[in-house]
Structure formats: structure tokens, C-alpha cells
Amino acid sequence: MSKILLRLVATLAAACLLFTSWVVTAPQRAVAADPGYLMVHFIGEGSTGQQIYLSHSTDGLHWNDLNDGASILRSPLGTRGVRDPALVRSPGGDRYWIIATDLCWGCGSTVDGSINNGSRSFVVWESTDLINWSQPWLLNVAGAIPDGRNAWAPEAIWNPATNDYVLYWATNVPLDGKTKHRIFYARTSDFRTITTPQIYIDRPGTQELIDTQIVELPAGVGTHRYVRASGDGQITLEGSNSILGTWTHLGNLSGIGLTGSQVEGPMWMKFRDRNEWAIYLDQYSSGRGYMPVTTTDPSTVGTYQIPASGSYNMGVTKKRHGSILTLTAAEEGRVLARWPSTPAKRIQSYNFPDRYVRHANYDVRIDQNITGPDAQFRLRPGLAGSGTVSFESVNFPGYFLRHANYDFQLVRNDGTAQFAADATFRQVAGLADPTWSSFQSYNHTDRYIRHYAYQLRLDPITTTTARGDATFRVTN
Template identity: 35%
Template sequence: MASFTESPSGIGNDYGLHLSVSPDGLSWMPLNQNNPIMTPAAGARGLRDPFILRKQDGTFEIIATDQRGQVFSDRSQYVHVWDSPDLRTFTYRHLKLHEFATHTWAPEAFWDSSRRQYAIMYSANVNGRDAFYVNYTTDFVNVSAPQLFFDPGFNVLDGTMHLGKDMNYLYYKSFADGRLYGARSATLEPGSFDRGTYTSGLIQGGAIEAPIVNKADNSSTWYLWGDSFVPVNGEFYVWRSNDIGGDNWTPLSKKDYNQPLNSKHSSIASITATEMTQLINRWGTPAWNRIKSYNLPDSYIRHANHVGRIDPYPFDPYPDSQWRLVPGLADPNAVSFQSVNFPNQYLRSRGGPVVLAVDDNSAAFKADATFARVPGLADSGWTSFRSIVDPARYLRHVNNILRVDPIGGGVTERQDATFSIVY
């Protein structure tokens, strides 16, 4: 997955190229500690909306909007382009696509076999309405003149394409109602999708954008991702379907997926297991985790005012939710929760709420801050954390506050004490 990052107060904003990997396309691990691996060297010296294309020769092309921050009045006629054989080394250029006095937003690319060329598709407002334009190229260096590609008669943004054997699918955001729609065409000719919309429109929250369509590598399952911006900016939603040609997308629970921290307007490309290993070896794995609640799966363990709690993502300061699960202070076979932004402090409990406190090097502190990691009490595929001081007590949340309490057979308390270790 390629992304840029933003957080609610802006402390997580970064307009470089961020990469994450996933074995299943649902649970994502940021590379390079969630820092950018590349930052554009020209134009606005920042990007939005990065897109990864696997080219016909097996190498990669990355293209992105030439924009830094949220200044949507920018009118760059360029996009950022990187050639890469392996997503580990890159060659950069600044590529001009048109002479219009308008933006060049959310560029994507696909192979048009009938033309034996790549199509670069993007959003532009040329005649008072946002529509999709296209330039054709063989090398992402020299491009054709722009052509109008998709204009259904109302403002659209964020087009993404899936090419099928007999049918092609274009998903987009409608400005009219803030929903995601799909259009289809048997050809890739400009204008052929204009009357091809076949879905009834998908939305979660108040408005959504930036669709991504990807297929599971080992099944017939399709996933459609969308990036919410009303009421919460930067929250991903996912739908599932067994038929991309139908209108039967079902929302996934947030138990089933997790987005990279602070990620915005992403794209997804399939890679091999070997390539994933090579990327991890090159860019490294995070030195921290986030801990997701089982029964409130939009919420993560954090500290606030030195009290442990869970809160819905996204929030700032986002480092409050980053933890190093280190060998237990009192038992190296167990774990302790070391704060990333206060590295001399750990979660501990002495009855009542769990607090974030400085390690005073006492045996009592070390015991209070140490938990055995065991199969989840509500789901054995998740995790529960048992106190080593009192093995009948587990870390749980009550009214969003973390506690260490005895857990009986009640469904709610077992769910309160079940978590997932993610990024």
C-alpha cells in the first residue's frame, strides 16, 4: 500500500511516499517506521494520492498528485513519477500532463492493450466540472495530449480502475452525494464509461472518497476501500463482495482490517511473498505496536493525562497509542507496555485505573507493569493480557478506562479483555 499521512491536529502530516505491506491485503504493517521512503524533489515538494502500478515488464511505476498539504486551490499541471524495479530503488521525474489552468489530482495508470500504451487518468476541472482526463504513454516520459476520459454529467473525483477479461470497472467518488460508485465498460475508450454506472452508491459516515478496488490473491473475494472525510477525516472503511460486476458490497467490521497509522488516500498493488520479504529487509519493521479493542474495534489503547484508556481512531497526539511490547519487567517471558513518547514510563496497575508511570526500579512496580500474553478470552485468535501479580485478573476496558480486573464467564467482560496487536 502506498499512502501519505495526516492526523487530526496535523502533527502526523507527511507528504512523502509511505509504503506498507500485508500478507492478506487487510492487516497492514508500515515500513520504515511509518516514515516516508521518498519525498518529491520538484514542484510542491510534497505529494498526495500515490498510486502503484505493476507494469507489463514486472517493474513498478509510482505516480502522485503534485501537492503538499491541504491547499486545494493549487493548480499544478504536473504529477510526480518514480520508476522502480523493486520498490527499493527509485528514479524520479516531474511530468507535465496538460496546459489547463486546473489541478491534476489523484492520478492512476493502467495498461490499454488495444493501444499498447499506458493510460494516465486523473481529475481535472476544465469546463467548470470535475471529470477524468487521460494521457497515453509508453515510457512515462513522453505523453500524448490530454483527452476527456469520463464525464457522467456531474462532478467526480478519485477514479480507480480494474481491468477484467471481458469487462472493465471504474470506481469513483460523486460530489453530488459523497458516495462511491462503480461504472463499467467492455472497452477502455474515452467516454465509454460515461453511461456505465451500475452500483447504487456506497457510503459510511457522512462522506467518503478515494476508492481502492483489490482482489484477494487466494479467493474470489473483492475488497473496496474508501477514505472517510466526514465526520472523521482519515478513517478507512472496507466493503467485501464475491462479484465485482454486481451491486452487493457488504461492509466489513473493523475487527477484520486495520489501516496503516495516519494513512490517507492510498493505493494497493499485489506483490509476491519474496518481494514482501525484500521490502521488509530493506525498510525494516516498526519498533512499536498499536493495540486494538475487540468489542470496540475502532478504538485503541492509549494514555491520556497519565491514565490508560481506549479511544476511537484517529486522534492526536497519535504517539499516545504507540507501545513497545518489551520483555516483562518482572518476567522476560511476559510483556510490559513501554510508551513510545514517554519511553521511561510503563502501564501499571495497583488497583483502580491503569496508569502510565515512571519505572522506579522497585519489585512492586515491575510486577504491576508485567502481563502474560495469552489467547484472547473472547476470541483465541486475538490476545488477552493476564496480570502476573494476580493471575485471575486481566487488562480490560470499562467505560473507556483501562483496569486490571478479575474476569468471569460474562460475555462483555471477556470481550473487554480481548485485544489485537497491530500497527
């Protein structure tokens, strides 16, 4: 009998039993309105791909790119690129952190330099609501490790035994002149200070190990409370009843044709409506990004299966090494409202129609025939009031066009009322042509966005020339 037919029979049986027992629930997703899942990840190489991206799924297998596939956070620190982000929620659900590798392949760094003299720090952001994030900071984790050459692939898990987080990652400490990444750990309560790093996982000889992620299992499932998956030439599984206790080798995924030479970056997800898990694996050797492998018992190697290719969809962008959070309804509502599907637009000049508004080094002007992301903006609901608009940069998410002393710059939203007012405008009929648009300042209502000597300014409009300068078309 097929899996689909078996689940249909189970669902019908559960529906019948509901009339006689209040403790039986259907194994299928109960209602479409149940909250889904949030994946934080990066998408590829280069300075744009190695930033923070989000994707959402209602069922854990079909994913949609949030923010129209654009990054939601960019790192201005260290290498100015981030990989392998981990999303951590506090036990009380009132605080979140994103912790990522400070690494930007193809951004001026060499492979050997990143391995043997790379960043010893992680990039960390903090939030209280999943949508407003702090300025990032660098957390030095490998500086105290003797001959520690880098710090890669951070993960963190709450440890009830010590009432803090176990932060763990890979650092290269060479052995006999050869590269050897091992997993280290430290304890932290705030991701700003850590205890002295200790070795967490070390394979024999020169065998390296880079990617590890731990999943906690509910009572009654499997033989261990925790299972960890690691990339060490295989995707190796180990089990324990204590995060910092003794771990038992459980096997690997070579039996279903997956080895560490093909996949990396194991990422766990628990389906909310049934005792089934997915471990997502990054198909780095073929350049295809994540694929799911499902299991009903992460501690038993024989239960792992590769789903049929048509049973899942990873969305438009490539999904690479990250982590998944099962959302509450409140979290999902905030995230989907903050990063809806909003198309990228260009702002075309009326009297110089070959020129478009663009930012360069955070200054704003109109330039000729600009098609790239520097000239693309998302028209968001106005930060300061209804019926207004604000212009968010596509390639610098969280940065908006803002006037200061009547000059325009691209500036990061600091969450203040002053910023919101300075970055908010009323879209009105074009002053030179009512079929186009002009943008009136929210807090200086006698002034409009206009260009002057190709620079964007906020000015009173009193002449025919100025009316042309203050008229624009929102276009693709």
C-alpha cells in the same frame, strides 16, 4: 450459517476432494508463506504527512506500517508534497512507477490557489526492484488542457489494446465560472511523455468528479472485463469491456450508506486466494482514513458489504488515497528486507550529554535537547560491509550521514560504491568510555566520527579531548 462456518465447511470439503480431483483448491489462503499485498499511500496533511508511505498485509485486511511508519520517499519538487500516489507495475514485472499529485495542503498553498492555479504536473519515481527509486521528475499533464487549472489523483492501467498505459486524472476546467473537475486521460509508455490529453469522464452540468480507479476482472466474473469506481457525489460504479471504450452505469454504494460526502479515493484490491475483492474508501469527512468494503462481483452493486470493524486493522498511521499491489514472493522479500521494523534512535554526545547529533539544512552537528525527527536516525546494516552500520535519517528516508573531505552531511544514497563506503562505520567500544560507542570510518580506518565546535567531522583521534568528542551513546 455464519460466513466463518461456511468457509470451514468448504475448506474441509475441498480437503476431501483433493484425493479424487487435482483441480479443486481450498478457498482459504493455502499457506502462511504466500506473498501478501503492498499499499502505497500518504497519511495526512502537512509536509511530513504528504509524502510516500508503504504498508504491508498478509491477508489484505490487516496492515502493518513499513519503515516504522516513516515515509520512504519525499518530493523535493514542485510544492514539495505529494498525495494520491499510484503504484504501477509493468506487464513484465521488471519496472515500477509511483505517480503522485504534486500538492501540499497546509504548506503555504491555499485551497483556492491549489484548485484554480495549482500544479499541472505529477511527481514520478521509477524503479526496477521496488526498493531503489530514481530521482523524481515532474510530468506536466494539464498544461495542454485549455484552461486546465490543476492535476490531481493520477492512476494508470496497462491497455493491451494499444500496448501502452492509459494515464488518467482529474483537472479543474471551470464551467460557467464554477469549479468543475473532470477526468482526463492520455497514453504513455514511459511516464515521461504523453499523448494529447482527452476528456475521459464528464458528468452532466456542474457535477464534479475527482477520484477514479479501474480494476480488471477475470473471465467468468461479472458482466464486464473492467469496473471503475469514481467519486462524483456518490461512489459510482461503471463497467466496460474496453478501457477506452463505452462505459455502462452500474450503480453506486449509497445502498450500504456510503456516499461521496463521506468517502473518497476508491482503491481496488483482489484477494489472491479467492474471487473476492476489496474496495478501500478514504473516510475523509470523519478523518479516519481507509476502510474496506468487500464484494464477490465488483460489477454487481448488491454484492458489496462493509466488514465488521473487528475484522480488519489499518495499522498505526492513517492510510489515505493510494493503491495496492499484489506482491510476488521475490518482491515481498525485497520490500520487507529493505524496510524492516527498525526503531528510531538518537545519538548522544559523551562529553556534552545534553547534545545530540542532528541534521539542519543537510549539515550535521550536535545540538542541545533535540527530540524531533531531525535528531532521529535508523541504524541500518552497513551499506558497504557486514558487521557495520549506516545512519539513515527518519524524516528524510534514503538520506544517510556521509563524510566528504572529512566533513559530514546528510546526503541521498546514490547507489554508488563510493557513497556506501563513505556512509559506513564500525561501531566499537567508546574511546572515552567502553560502555558507550565510537564509530570508526569504513574506508578511513584511522579516523572516527567526532564533533568539533559542535560540527561533526571525521578525524584521527590522538588526545583525551578528541576521545571524548568521538564517544557517543545510541539511545531512544
